Amino acid sequence: MRTPQGSAQTLAILLLVLGASAGLADQSSPQQQKQQREACLNGSSGQEPRSCLKEMVAARAAARKGELDNGESPAALRANALKRCQRLGVEDKPACEALARHEGEVSGSVRGGGQLRQITVRQTAPPSPAAASSAKPP
Structure with missing residues (x-):
């Protein structure tokens, strides 16, 4: 059961998320942002709602700065x-x-399930010994 104080904290975090996400220029669509927020609030994210919302804001800020690279350039x-x-x-x-x-x-395509990259390597086979011996003049 939520206490009035807990509800106020959740509401404050939600307002923070809404305000912060409004100013972020990340790559997710408004629909995706809404789904992420709903997942945080309804518990389907597997995280405590407060932590989930905080991480969501931090991830969007990092994406905006180009820092979501798992630590590798x-x-x-x-x-x-x-x-x-x-x-x-x-x-x-x-x-x-x-x-x-x-x-x-x-x-x-990525949307279609993946990209396939192909390199074509052409090689010429060395002449076989039988062909080389028959090519010699008598």
């Missing part, structure tokens, strides 16, 4: 992707590095 993410290519053999390493640099053809 785009340069660090690229370096990690290139580092994973080091384990591959000589034949596969260049294609892996090209994919890590986001080269190649892209098909699909």
Whole structure:
């Protein structure tokens, strides 16, 4: 059961969230913001409403500042992707590095379930020994 003081605190936090979120230019739509707020208030977020609302405001502020990167800069993410290519053999390493640099053809979409990036590598086969010996003049 909520006390009048608890209800007043929740209302104050809600007003803070509404006021703060109105000034934020994040990427979520007004409908998504409303759903997030409702999830906080009705308990479906799995968090205590007050904490949920506070984190929601902090996440939107961080998104506005471009700080939602899980602690890794785009340069660090690229370096990690290139580092994973080091384990591959000589034949596969260049294609892996090209994919890590986001080269190649892209098909699909995130909305459709994912993007597929494709690199085409053309190689010429060395001549077979039988073909080489038959190509020699007598």
